[in-house]
Amino acid sequence: MKKNFVFLSFTLVCAVTASRAQSPTPPAEQITVIRAGTLIDGSNASPRKNQLIFIRGNRIEKLTEATTQIPANATVIDLSSATVLPGLIDSHTHIFLWGEDPAKGGYDENILKAGIALRAARATFACRRALEQGFTTIRDLETEGAGYGDIEIKQAIEEGTIPGPRIFGATRAISTTGGYNLEGYAPELEMPKGAQLVDGPVEARKAARQQLEHGADWIKVYMTHRSWVDKQGNLVSQPTLTVDELKAIVDETHGGRKKLRAMRTTESDCSVRWMADAIPLSTDWKLRTRKSRKWPSKEPGIARRLLRITATGLPRIRREENATGRARRPMRLASRRR
Numbered sequence: 001m002k003k004n005f006v007f008l009s010f011t012l013v014c015a016v017t018a019s020r021a022q023s024p025t026p027p028a029e030q031i032t033v034i035r036a037g038t039l040i041d042g043s044n045a046s047p048r049k050n051q052l053i054f055i056r057g058n059r060i061e062k063l064t065e066a067t068t069q070i071p072a073n074a075t076v077i078d079l080s081s082a083t084v085l086p087g088l089i090d091s092h093t094h095i096f097l098w099g100e101d102p103a104k105g106g107y108d109e110n111i112l113k114a115g116i117a118l119r120a121a122r123a124t125f126a127c128r129r130a131l132e133q134g135f136t137t138i139r140d141l142e143t144e145g146a147g148y149g150d151i152e153i154k155q156a157i158e159e160g161t162i163p164g165p166r167i168f169g170a171t172r173a174i175s176t177t178g179g180y181n182l183e184g185y186a187p188e189l190e191m192p193k194g195a196q197l198v199d200g201p202v203e204a205r206k207a208a209r210q211q212l213e214h215g216a217d218w219i220k221v222y223m224t225h226r227s228w229v230d231k232q233g234n235l236v237s238q239p240t241l242t243v244d245e246l247k248a249i250v251d252e253t254h255g256g257r258k259k260l261r262a263m264r265t266t267e268s269d270c271s272v273r274w275m276a277d278a279i280p281l282s283t284d285w286k287l288r289t290r291k292s293r294k295w296p297s298k299e300p301g302i303a304r305r306l307l308r309i310t311a312t313g314l315p316r317i318r319r320e321e322n323a324t325g326r327a328r329r330p331m332r333l334a335s336r337r338r
Helices: 001-020 107-112 117-130 150-158 201-213 242-253 301-304
Strands: 031-039 046-058 059-065 075-084 086-094 135-140 166-169 174-176 196-198 218-222 222-230 235-239 259-263 287-289 333-334
Touching: 031 107, 046 075, 117 135, 117 150, 117 287, 174 201, 201 218, 218 242, 235 333, 242 259, 259 301
Parallel strands: 031 075, 086 135, 135 166, 174 196, 174 218, 218 259, 287 333
Antiparallel strands: 031 046, 046 059, 222 235
């Protein structure tokens, strides 16, 4: 119990330091030195003991032994009784979602009863909490009806207005009509949706352009929606985007030098039969250009013959785990040049 308290104390101290490090660039002469009793740097097989971490401005300058002389004008943070490690990365967050307890209204409660100002306040709290828990980088994969709020929260953090981790935002995400919540209400009611819905490659391309224009770091697409168990006992899902719609989104995303994340819930051929096994469960993928290969117009078996998909993510994040804890298979996807 005592060890846990020491680690939590360290995390809180480093969180404050990290938030300062992500504020506007400080004067070049500002030097901070952290005394680390134990340092896990990720490059050595075992932790290093009694280390000094020299930080100049908002950059780590060097790691040295504790015997190294410290400049007289340096600010010293003493963590000699704690374990120090690099900031954590959460590659799938939704800072604008605030609990989904069915007894309290579930997902719909976020969209229907919380105004955008309240949701922004909650997102601000979520960012600070993430930083205090040791996460210095997060990838926010859709605001769930809060528009481009993740990018604006990111801006507030970068300008030093609020504390929080570095954010890579996916803004609104993209699905199709009938392919995302809110659902189940009277048909004459126009209900708000948690994602940006498109129909056809023209709308798909426009949605990607809009999201990129407003600062999206990633573009997220939903490849499946409703799920059910078929007569053979297999879990299958309703497909959403067509090949042509996906091609348009991919084309714009990589034309803007950004990456695409595809999300689906099953491995059933029924769910994405036009892409075969091209997109693993909830796997990030990056399209790589091949001059000798082109997209056919409407061919169901396209993926197996033409595409290779690879899992990609934030720095040092290469694979994710599914609900069972098993790592998902990395694959690679190739596409035509823009």
